[in-house]
Amino acid sequence: MILCRTVSELREALGGIPREERGFVPTMGALHRGHLSLVEAALARGDQAVVSIFVNPLQFGPNEDLDRYPRTEKEDLALLREAGVALVFLPSVEEMFPQGARSFVEVEGLSEELEGALRPGHFRGVATVCARLFHLFEPARGYFGWKDMQQVCLLKKMVSDLAFPLEIVPCPVVREEDGLALSSRNRFLDAEQRVAAVSLSQGLRRACFAFAQGERRRAVLETLVRDALSPSLRCQYVAVRRSEDFSDPGERVDGGRILAAALLGGVHLIDNMPLEEAPGAGIDAS
Numbered sequence: 001m002i003l004c005r006t007v008s009e010l011r012e013a014l015g016g017i018p019r020e021e022r023g024f025v026p027t028m029g030a031l032h033r034g035h036l037s038l039v040e041a042a043l044a045r046g047d048q049a050v051v052s053i054f055v056n057p058l059q060f061g062p063n064e065d066l067d068r069y070p071r072t073e074k075e076d077l078a079l080l081r082e083a084g085v086a087l088v089f090l091p092s093v094e095e096m097f098p099q100g101a102r103s104f105v106e107v108e109g110l111s112e113e114l115e116g117a118l119r120p121g122h123f124r125g126v127a128t129v130c131a132r133l134f135h136l137f138e139p140a141r142g143y144f145g146w147k148d149m150q151q152v153c154l155l156k157k158m159v160s161d162l163a164f165p166l167e168i169v170p171c172p173v174v175r176e177e178d179g180l181a182l183s184s185r186n187r188f189l190d191a192e193q194r195v196a197a198v199s200l201s202q203g204l205r206r207a208c209f210a211f212a213q214g215e216r217r218r219a220v221l222e223t224l225v226r227d228a229l230s231p232s233l234r235c236q237y238v239a240v241r242r243s244e245d246f247s248d249p250g251e252r253v254d255g256g257r258i259l260a261a262a263l264l265g266g267v268h269l270i271d272n273m274p275l276e277e278a279p280g281a282g283i284d285a286s
Helices: 007-014 033-044 073-083 122-137 146-161 184-188 191-197 199-212 218-228
Strands: 002-004 022-027 048-053 087-089 141-145 167-171 234-241 257-264 267-274
Touching: 002 007, 007 087, 007 122, 022 033, 022 122, 033 048, 033 073, 033 141, 033 167, 048 073, 048 122, 122 146, 141 146, 146 167, 146 234, 146 257, 146 267, 184 267, 191 199, 191 257, 199 218, 199 257, 199 267, 218 234, 218 257
Parallel strands: 002 087, 022 048, 022 141, 048 087, 141 167
Antiparallel strands: 234 257, 257 267
16 A cells, blocks of 8 residues: 655656546545445445545634544554555645645535535535545545535535546445444544434434335424434434435425434534335435
């Protein structure tokens, strides 16, 4: 596995990996099975997995957890080496933005609602750093988890609008045995909060089951999620959006995904599940 810390090292190393074989997995480190599932998806596609680890300051607000976001470089590199990754890019902030950040990418509309409304500027930071990484890596495919549904849809739109020659490949949400979606921030939950956190996925499952049984009223589906939340979770939003473009389906739902966010002891939790017609669909929560 090749480790690069500078742009010049990255460009030299990528010279040995054909562009059509580059499967790119961007991360902020603190890796878990969800990240590794993206690497597995790239390898299963026949790609050589190339990974970035960069805690991007542009996507953190002034009162967010940039300083305490977990940095676990040694452990991350060991996991990626074992997973069969070909190359890892681990730059400093100064390497990524040597002149400071003065140019930004913003996807209007998608950047301002739900997660974007809660975290102003977050998606501008995500789009900007991904545009730079796409430019540096020139991958054939980029692998992203459905857990960040709004991010997936935003990046698909950016790639289309700016004619990046790559495919965004969404991959299933990876969960703990009790249903909690994996997140690098889960480590901040204490034992009691960890028990309460699973109510978020339980609420989403209730909505998915109701949809599979014929419920099509969006308000009813969203209420099922809210009502299932533990009292210690402060609901930030529940919504239904179409999977292809994150558009609002209206008052009657014909599919898509139901998503929710909640605050638990200072930890921001997000999750979503697909609304499918087959009986029992949504229970696997991909």
